Amino acid sequence: MINLIPQNTSDLDYLWELVSERNKWFIKLRYIAVVLLLCLYIFIVYLTNEYIFIEQKTGIAVILCCILAYNLIFSYLSGTKILKNEISAFHPIKFALLQILLDLTALMFIVYLTGLINSPFYLFFIFHAIIGSLILPGRIIYFLMIVLLSFFTVLNFSVHFGFIREFPISNTESVRQLSLNYLVLNLMSFWLMILLSVQLVNHLTSALYRREQQLMNAIEKIEQTEIEKQKYILAVVHEVKSPLSVILSYLNLLVDGIAGEISEKARDILIKMKRRSAEAIELTNNILEVSKIKQLKKLNRVKTEPELIVRGIFEAMNDKARSEMITLHFTDSRKEKKSFYADKSLMELMLSNVISNAVKYNHMEGKVEVVFSDRNDGICITVADTGIGIPAEEMMNITNEFYRAGNAKSTKKEGTGLGLYVVKQIVEKHNGKLHIKSPSDIGTAEFPGTSVIILLPYGEVSQSS
Amino acid sequence: MKKKILIIDDDPDIIEASRLFLEYNGFEVYTETDPGEGVRSFIENKPDLLILDVIMNEPDEGFFLAKKFKKLDPDIPIIIYSSVSSALGYDFGKNEIVSADVFIDKPAEPSLLLDSINRLLKKESNE
Numbered sequence: 001m002i003n004l005i006p007q008n009t010s011d012l013d014y015l016w017e018l019v020s021e022r023n024k025w026f027i028k029l030r031y032i033a034v035v036l037l038l039c040l041y042i043f044i045v046y047l048t049n050e051y052i053f054i055e056q057k058t059g060i061a062v063i064l065c066c067i068l069a070y071n072l073i074f075s076y077l078s079g080t081k082i083l084k085n086e087i088s089a090f091h092p093i094k095f096a097l098l099q100i101l102l103d104l105t106a107l108m109f110i111v112y113l114t115g116l117i118n119s120p121f122y123l124f125f126i127f128h129a130i131i132g133s134l135i136l137p138g139r140i141i142y143f144l145m146i147v148l149l150s151f152f153t154v155l156n157f158s159v160h161f162g163f164i165r166e167f168p169i170s171n172t173e174s175v176r177q178l179s180l181n182y183l184v185l186n187l188m189s190f191w192l193m194i195l196l197s198v199q200l201v202n203h204l205t206s207a208l209y210r211r212e213q214q215l216m217n218a219i220e221k222i223e224q225t226e227i228e229k230q231k232y233i234l235a236v237v238h239e240v241k242s243p244l245s246v247i248l249s250y251l252n253l254l255v256d257g258i259a260g261e262i263s264e265k266a267r268d269i270l271i272k273m274k275r276r277s278a279e280a281i282e283l284t285n286n287i288l289e290v291s292k293i294k295q296l297k298k299l300n301r302v303k304t305e306p307e308l309i310v311r312g313i314f315e316a317m318n319d320k321a322r323s324e325m326i327t328l329h330f331t332d333s334r335k336e337k338k339s340f341y342a343d344k345s346l347m348e349l350m351l352s353n354v355i356s357n358a359v360k361y362n363h364m365e366g367k368v369e370v371v372f373s374d375r376n377d378g379i380c381i382t383v384a385d386t387g388i389g390i391p392a393e394e395m396m397n398i399t400n401e402f403y404r405a406g407n408a409k410s411t412k413k414e415g416t417g418l419g420l421y422v423v424k425q426i427v428e429k430h431n432g433k434l435h436i437k438s439p440s441d442i443g444t445a446e447f448p449g450t451s452v453i454i455l456l457p458y459g460e461v462s463q464s465s
Numbered sequence: 466m467k468k469k470i471l472i473i474d475d476d477p478d479i480i481e482a483s484r485l486f487l488e489y490n491g492f493e494v495y496t497e498t499d500p501g502e503g504v505r506s507f508i509e510n511k512p513d514l515l516i517l518d519v520i521m522n523e524p525d526e527g528f529f530l531a532k533k534f535k536k537l538d539p540d541i542p543i544i545i546y547s548s549v550s551s552a553l554g555y556d557f558g559k560n561e562i563v564s565a566d567v568f569i570d571k572p573a574e575p576s577l578l579l580d581s582i583n584r585l586l587k588k589e590s591n592e
Contacts, residue, residue, distance in 0.1 A: 245571050246476065246479055252572075
């Protein structure tokens with residue numbers, strides 16, 4: 001079996017995709033060619049005064065019908081599963097080769113019926129040489145073109161010496177009347193033109209392809225380095241977290257008086273230490289989350305019911321909300337609940353970050369509203385609160401790494417400036433959109449509040465690889 | 466009679482802090498830093514509840530231990546108390562292979578740990 005895959009191919013999937021694209025392009029182009037040929041046919045047959053043989057008229061009409069018929073079959077084939085991206089199957093390059101072979105045969109007939117070297121159509125062979133060179137490996141296209149040129153040469157000589165019948169489209173131009181020297185010269189220049197085109201295009205294509213491969217390899221290397229870096233961060237942060245956990249556990253013992261009575265002043269100091277340690281722990285958790293998301297190459301999309309996630313988060317936050325008399329409200333106003341596929345653990349993390357912010361920066365007796373609604377081809381999640389809001393001038397930085405708005409910092413509430421950054425990363429991983437609005441729809445003059453609006457496409461279940 | 470809790474964690478300081486806190490709350494606490502010793506202590510002391518770390522000698526040793534203990538006694542409540550939170554990609558709660566009852570992120574608020582212990586022990590005594 002002849003190998004149709006170019007030798008320097010390292011990424012087969014990419015090659016299949018590329019050739020499949022070009023195949024679709026050929027099919028479209030062929031429809032245009034049929035229309036143009038039909039116009040030319042009508043022009044020659046009905047509008048010029050040249051004498052046209054009946055064999056020419058019917059022959060060309062039949063060939064046009066054939067081209068149209070096989071192009072319809074190709075259109076159908078390109079959408080079916082007969083085409084497989086496997087070397088042993090009927091793959092896109094075999095499909096391209098079949099198209100080129102049929103096109104060359106049809107063109108050869110048309111050229112024969114319109115006067116061979118005198119035909120206005122024979123230059124289309126060059127076009128096919130170029131297209132073939134773009135897709136097929138050098139040896140194959142050279143072989144194809146040499147066969148074609150030989151056949152074309154033999155046909156011209158056969159007509160010239162009267163072995164076979166000639167079909168000129170103009171009475172003044174006949175291959176038989178050409179001088180042998182002129183015919184040879186013409187054919188030689190045609191050979192040269194075709195072979196040079198093949199050489200040039202094939203060389204350029206493979207050079208371009210190699211460059212593309214180099215670029216892809218470089219990108220892959222960069223991604224790999226990033227993953228290594230994130231792994232390192234993960235390990236370091238994890239090591240830092242362990243002693244912090246111990247410190248916090250001991251501080252808890254001291255603050256709660258389990259290790260013995262302490263003075264009120266010492267207790268105050270310990271509470272401050274505890275708060276700052278908790279902040280450091282939260283920071284390590286957030287960094288671990290960011291690292292995890294950055295390392296993620298592919299989402300594990302499964303059927304997700306976001307309403308259950310929200311209810312779970314409400315339950316977990318109930319104590320904190322109740323202690324500050326904040327009401328948590330959830331409305332699901334989606335009309336048709338289409339299946340939603342997302343990475344479940346990331347969805348939990350995203351929603352818990354947004355909702356906990358809404359609770360954390362709220363005031364006593366404040367409100368948090370989570371609303372689900374339909375948005376073209378996806379779900380819209382809005383989390384609105386009656387909290388401190390985000391100053392307009394800080395809005396553009398709010399999703400940046402380690403950024404905290406001035407008014408959030410002055411609340412003296414623990415925060416790392418990574419919460420919304422994590423949310424943004426998760427939304428982007430899901431091809432969604434994140435909008436942040438302040439004041440929110442439920443805000444007041446005193447408490448403007450924030451609305452976090454997340455648009456997520458329904459997605460598809462991930463294929464396990 | 467005091468309820469018995471066995472803690473297996475490779476960090477002696479975490480063990481110490483947890484022990485002090487649990488003893489203060491009226492439990493009898495056994496501790497081990499070595500998983501092998503943990504199994505021995507389990508058989509010897511017959512605790513009412515287990516608290517296990519995950520990353521010990523092996524990155525997922527705690528899970529293996531949990532499985533082993535559940536085989537020894539399917540009714541024993543197990544708390545996985547670890548800093549390998551969901552952030553590290555272990556989707557604990559939903560993982561059916563891990564035979565633990567509760568997963569708690571380390572470090573946890575003492576009240577949260579105490580609530581979980583009381584809830585699990587109450588459930589066990591009801592059954």
